[in-house]
Amino acid sequence: MKRNWEAKDERYFGIGIYQPKTEENIGTLWRTAYVYGASFIFVIDAKYKKKSNDVLKVWSKIPLFQFESLEAFLSTVPYSCKLVGIEMDDRAQPIKTYQHPDRCLYVLGSENNGLPKKIIEKCHDLIYLPGETSLNVAVAGSITIFDRINKLS
Numbered sequence: 001m002k003r004n005w006e007a008k009d010e011r012y013f014g015i016g017i018y019q020p021k022t023e024e025n026i027g028t029l030w031r032t033a034y035v036y037g038a039s040f041i042f043v044i045d046a047k048y049k050k051k052s053n054d055v056l057k058v059w060s061k062i063p064l065f066q067f068e069s070l071e072a073f074l075s076t077v078p079y080s081c082k083l084v085g086i087e088m089d090d091r092a093q094p095i096k097t098y099q100h101p102d103r104c105l106y107v108l109g110s111e112n113n114g115l116p117k118k119i120i121e122k123c124h125d126l127i128y129l130p131g132e133t134s135l136n137v138a139v140a141g142s143i144t145i146f147d148r149i150n151k152l153s
Contacts, residue, residue, distance in 0.1 A: 011152065015106040015141050016042030018070070018119060025111075026064075028138035034058040036145045040065060044073045044107075074122060081105060085123035086144055087115045088134060092126035100148045101125075108137050 015033055020026050020043055033041045042065040067073040077083055082104040085092075107123070109115035111134065120126065129135060129143055 011102040012039040013100075013104050013106065013145075013148065014038060014040045014042060014065075015108070015145060016044060016065075016073075017046070017108050017110065017137055017141070018044045018115060019110040019113070020046050020137060021111050025136065025138040029141045030058050030062070030064060032138070032142040032145055034062045036149050038062060038145065042067060042073065042105075044070055070116075070118060077105060078103070082124040083107060083122055085109075085115050085120055085126045086129070086140055087120065087126055088128050089120065089126050091120075092128040095127045095129055095144065095147050098125070098127045098147075100151055102152075106141065106144055108141050111137050 015029065015038055017026065017029065026041075026043060026046075030041050040063040044067045046066070065076075067076070080103060082101040084101070084104050084106050086106055086108045101124075107115065107119060109119070114134070115123075127144070129140055134140070135143070
């Protein structure tokens with residue numbers, strides 16, 4: 001029996017930040033996520049208010065979910081969806097060789113503290129970006145999205 005959709009339609013991803021440091025980082029990641037086809041973005045343990053400088057009005061095109069706690073976030077991870085942490089960690093694999101799952105949620109930590117152990121332990125995969133120091137969280141998320149679309153297109 002032939003399916004009436006293509007394999008790419010079975011793919012989706014969301015990306016978000018745990019305790020983001022600034023609203024500007026959320027806005028930047030939101031715009032990148034929209035431009036490159038994310039299904040949604042999210043923040044954990046933070047609040048975000050719409051900015052007037054959002055020239056694309058991404059708030060009207062791609063949802064932002066706000067979770068009050070890690071537990072609230074984890075209770076919503078969809079079935080058959082991998083949680084992928086982006087973190088400088090000994091167990092992380094380089095993004096250069098990483099095979100992105102068809103369905104996943106990418107989670108980044110704040111620039112000050114990274115991902116806490118309690119999130120890292122819940123991740124199915126951990127990946128890291130090249131470099132000796134951490135990047136701005138919106139930049140790290142944007143690079144991850146770009147790597148995904150290049151490898152899965």
